[in-house]
Amino acid sequence: MSLHLYDTATRELRRFEPLEPGRVGMYICGLTTQGSPHIGHVRFAVAFDILRRWLERGHGYDVTLVRNVTDIDDKILAKSAEADEPWWAWSYQHERETSHALELLGVRPPTYEPRATGHITEMVEMIGTLVDKGHAYAAEDGSGDVYFDVRSWPSYGELTRQRIEDMEAATDADPRGKRDPRDFALWKGHKPGEPDTASWPTPWGRGRPGWHLECSAMARKYLGDTFDIHGGGVDLRFPHHENEQAQSRAAGLGFARLWMHNAWVTVKGSKMGKSLGNALAVTELTRTVRPLVLRYYLGAAHYRSTVEYGDGSLEEALAAVERIEGYVARALEVVGEASDPLLAESRAMPVDEAFPQAFRAALDDDVNVPEALAVVFGTVREGNRALDAAPDGVDQQGTRHTLLQLVAMLDVLGVNPLDPSWGGGAAGEDRAGEVLAALVQDRLDARAKARADKDFATADAVRDQLAALGVVVEDTPAGARWALG
Numbered sequence: 001m002s003l004h005l006y007d008t009a010t011r012e013l014r015r016f017e018p019l020e021p022g023r024v025g026m027y028i029c030g031l032t033t034q035g036s037p038h039i040g041h042v043r044f045a046v047a048f049d050i051l052r053r054w055l056e057r058g059h060g061y062d063v064t065l066v067r068n069v070t071d072i073d074d075k076i077l078a079k080s081a082e083a084d085e086p087w088w089a090w091s092y093q094h095e096r097e098t099s100h101a102l103e104l105l106g107v108r109p110p111t112y113e114p115r116a117t118g119h120i121t122e123m124v125e126m127i128g129t130l131v132d133k134g135h136a137y138a139a140e141d142g143s144g145d146v147y148f149d150v151r152s153w154p155s156y157g158e159l160t161r162q163r164i165e166d167m168e169a170a171t172d173a174d175p176r177g178k179r180d181p182r183d184f185a186l187w188k189g190h191k192p193g194e195p196d197t198a199s200w201p202t203p204w205g206r207g208r209p210g211w212h213l214e215c216s217a218m219a220r221k222y223l224g225d226t227f228d229i230h231g232g233g234v235d236l237r238f239p240h241h242e243n244e245q246a247q248s249r250a251a252g253l254g255f256a257r258l259w260m261h262n263a264w265v266t267v268k269g270s271k272m273g274k275s276l277g278n279a280l281a282v283t284e285l286t287r288t289v290r291p292l293v294l295r296y297y298l299g300a301a302h303y304r305s306t307v308e309y310g311d312g313s314l315e316e317a318l319a320a321v322e323r324i325e326g327y328v329a330r331a332l333e334v335v336g337e338a339s340d341p342l343l344a345e346s347r348a349m350p351v352d353e354a355f356p357q358a359f360r361a362a363l364d365d366d367v368n369v370p371e372a373l374a375v376v377f378g379t380v381r382e383g384n385r386a387l388d389a390a391p392d393g394v395d396q397q398g399t400r401h402t403l404l405q406l407v408a409m410l411d412v413l414g415v416n417p418l419d420p421s422w423g424g425g426a427a428g429e430d431r432a433g434e435v436l437a438a439l440v441q442d443r444l445d446a447r448a449k450a451r452a453d454k455d456f457a458t459a460d461a462v463r464d465q466l467a468a469l470g471v472v473v474e475d476t477p478a479g480a481r482w483a484l485g
Contacts, residue, residue: 003059003364005229006304008237008259009159013366018228019257024061025227026052027219027256029236030113032070032211033094034079037101038280039298039309040265040272044233046295046414047262047303047367049107051231053412054363058351066222067110068215069095072117072208074172077198087198088117101282104291105298106414106421114218116209120200122217123209126251127186127202135250136186139177144189144205147173148243150182153250159259160238170239172210184243185210212243219248219255226254234261234304235271262303272309280309292422293318296415302370320377324410325417327380330387331403334394339418342400346407354408369413376413379406440471444480447473 003016018024028048031041045067055061071091080090095115103109127146130136135152139145150156150164157164169181173188189207190199199206209217219227232241241259248255264271272280285294297317301307332339346354356379362371383402387394410416443462450458463473466482474481 001360001364003055004366005258005260006366008261014258016258018061019226022060022062024055024063024229025223026063026229026231027066027068027215027223027227028230029215029232029240030067030069031098032073032075033091033098034073034075035094036281036283037098038272039282039285039294040280042101042105042107042282043265043298043307044231044262045102045107046105046298048231049414050299050303050369050412051260051367052108053414054367057412058355058360058363060351063111064223065110066112066114066219068218069113069115070211070214071095071115072198073211077194087195097283104282104286105295106291106419112222114222116214116218119214119217119221120209122221123213124202126213126217126220126247129251130186130247133250133252135247137179138204139189141177142205143174143177144187144207145173145177145185146187146204147178147183148186148247148250149179150184150246151180153246155249156246157242159242159245162238184212184239186213186247212240212247215240216244216248216251216255220253227256229258229260230256231260231262234263237261263306265298265307265309267309269308285314289314289318290321292415292417293321296321299369299414300373303367321415321417323377323380324415327383328403328406328417331383331399334387334396334399335403340420342404343407343411343416343418346404347411349404349408354405356405359409363412372409372413376406376409379409440466440482444473444482448480
């Protein structure tokens with residue numbers, strides 16, 4: 001079977017063949033660290049995490065994934081000034097928050113995660129190349145701004161299929177020094193009132209990089225002049241990705257061979273934005289919703305389909321996760337093995353044994369997660385039927401094989417409840433059970449003492465406290481027994 005991916009540039013489904021056999025270079029645009037990440041920000045990371053897992057597990061590729069950090073830009077400077085904090089401290093704080101949010105959601109760390117401010121040298125070199133080739137110029141007003149000359153590059157607009165005449169003016173720098181309003185900033189000269197620490201010396205004056213230039217320079221450093229896949233949110237197609245491609249190819253680079261873009265998370269039909277406050281921040285949602293459930297929700301739709309967030313969205317995701325977990329728990333009991341060895345065995349299985357053909361076909365068809373999940377739930381349904389049909393004579397080996405395949409599929413989708421990152425490994429289960437049992441027993445001992453002292457009000461209060469936490473207490477001749485309700 002061969003993998004086919006939708007190329008945004010050509011607008012067609014293409015058979016994926018990497019530039020170098022057995023290896024894949026992939027660059028995805030990370031977040032600008034101006035604020036706390038909400039679920040609309042991080043959908044891209046979940047979508048490309050699934051692609052990466054399938055490239056590695058399903059096709060055996062050695063994937064180099066680069067996800068950048070834009071740690072200097074206009075918004076960071078403005079917001080840090082409002083908060084009366086150094087821009088670099090503000091940026092780092094939100095970089096840490098973003099990393100924590102992605103870790104919560106089970107997104108594997110990239111191979112490299114370069115910061116823009118760590119690659120000024122490479123950016124200045126690229127600007128010099130563009131100036132020498134006649135595709136960039138310094139502003140004549142002496143501001144220190146350097147612009148890309150869009151009319152010098154006949155292919156400008158090819159990624160988004162636009163004519164220059166139909167484009168709006170670029171708003172990323174003062175237009176006074178531009179030859180054409182659509183020329184975009186490669187370098188931004190230092191402005192009065194901006195921190196001196198937010199500028200670096202160049203042949204054109206002190207300043208800081210333009211947003212588009214950052215990604216071109218970092219992609220080249222870590223992936224080479226030409227690489228396989230460039231990804232990001234659909235809102236980045238223009239102007240960001242259009243400008244990246246233009247400046248990179250004008251500099252003589254092949255740049256990305258295939259473009260992939262994920263759709264938005266919307267609320268009431270509109271793109272999720274800062275106006276919603278912190279209500280949908282990852283760290284806020286995961287106070288009341290398990291990270292595994294939120295991960296499932298963000299990854300369940302096709303990556304090119306819009307996800308509409310609304311009342312009941314996470315309840316549906318919770319129900320789906322609980323269906324999966326319910327069967328996994330039943331199957332583990334039948335198999336009678338610890339989860340960690342089973343997980344290791346599942347990850348070591350050959351691809352054609354680990355994954356049903358329909359699952360492979362779904363993910364090979366432009367990472368069609370909804371179709372892949374249909375296979376997952378079909379497996380859960382048939383597995384439960386098999387267990388229900390023979391409660392006293394269950395096919396232990398058959399159940400074990402079904403469980404291994406299910407775990408393999410869930411692992412690729414990043415929603416495997418047995419993965420230790422969710423606390424699902426055997427050690428985590430045992431330790432959590434020990435702690436819970438000890439805490440409940442302590443309260444039951446206190447209740448028993450209160451009953452012996454005929455302090456029934458205290459005894460009833462303890463029982464009510466446990467009930468409020470979902471612990472059901474049953475009094476028997478042998479003493480109190482408890483269970484999770």
